Amino acid sequence: MTIDQHASLSPRRKAHFSYLPSASPLSSHRPRWALALGAVLIAGALAACSKPADEQRGPPKTEPKVGVVTLQPQSQQLDASLPGRTKAFMTAEVRPQVSGIIQKRLFTEGAVVKQGQPLYQIDPASLKATEASAIAAVAKAEASQRTLAATARRNAELVKIDAISKQAFDESQAAAAQSASDVAVAKANLDTARINLKYSRIEAPIGGRITLSAVTPGALVTANQATALTTIVQLDPMYVDFTQSSNDLMQLKRDLESGRYQKVDGDKIPVRIQFDDGSDYAQQGKLAFAGVIVNDTTGTLTLRAEVPNPDGLLMPGMYVKALLPTALAPDALLLPQQSVTRDLAGKPNVMVLAEGDVVEKREVQLDRAVGAYWLVKSGLKAGERVMVDGFQRTKAGDKVKPEEVDMKANAERKSLRGEPPVQGAADAPAAKAQAK
Known part of the structure; x- marks a missing residue:
């Protein structure tokens, strides 16, 4: 409109x-x-x-919390873990010293026997006959000796008055001396016969645990045969023979000469034993022998420890590990294994808190594993703070809020809960290399 x-x-x-x-x-x-x-x-x-700028940006960012440990120097005993095998302290192979038929076996296989305990009985009939013959030979020789000795005495008086010739006198004296020798020979034969008769009862040469019997009653055995009737091993104490690399020994000597480590008293070196499953043996041994010749095939030295074995837990031929102190590090820095990571090249690194609680990534050199720790060779110094927790929340260059962690208390709590100690997964190859 x-x-x-x-x-x-x-x-x-x-x-x-x-x-x-x-x-x-x-x-x-x-x-x-x-x-x-x-x-x-x-x-x-x-x-x-119209709102303020702070409200537009949101709440302020908080610094992440991380767990750290402060490295402190401490005196640390350095142990060497060396592979070895147990060996019986004494071993005796039982063989017959006379020939004959086995009549009885006088022991229980696998039992503990004492020195001098009868083990076998050989048929003594022929040996008793030999002994009787030797006794008769001695009696005959002694009777002949008495006759010839009396003749020699009479001839000694007769030659003084020229009743017999000088030749007859000399022959009587020689016959008397020969008869004395015949008596000695007869007595020696009698001793041999008695010894052989005694050997018809085979006794244990040493005390220890006896193995299986190779013969049964009725078997024919011969003197000094190649096959042993049984074997006795003395198990308390036991020997543990282990080997050490000559390269490791030379490096230890260089560290001792440089003053980095202190020498351990060689006359009183204790040796601890670990079984193949990682458990510890209760008894502590001592180093009894250290080799002086390097094996030209393996490049190792042989060492021997003597270990008490009162319960017979150790048996000959077992694979064990020998742990013995090699040196003392007076100012050692121990780094928790969980704080160490490795780059693609396998080099170990740690996160260190620099001034202002700023995270810094640093490469370190490690010497060896000491329990759940690494012995630091270089790259860190006493008083520095190293991260052990919170790696997922931070990176190099971040500012963090550190909290001191008590590693010993954590380990005790995990032990009470039955949890294994924490070790860096990236360090597993290095730990195996250290064990070798």
């Missing part, structure tokens, strides 16, 4: 049309709710722009 048309209307009609909205282009194409929504969005944007 145009303005002219509106003017020509009656007042009543004008009032009716005054309630209609104006026909503008905006109102004809956009609904009212769209206008309201736009107003709300504009108001929200203006309100956001």
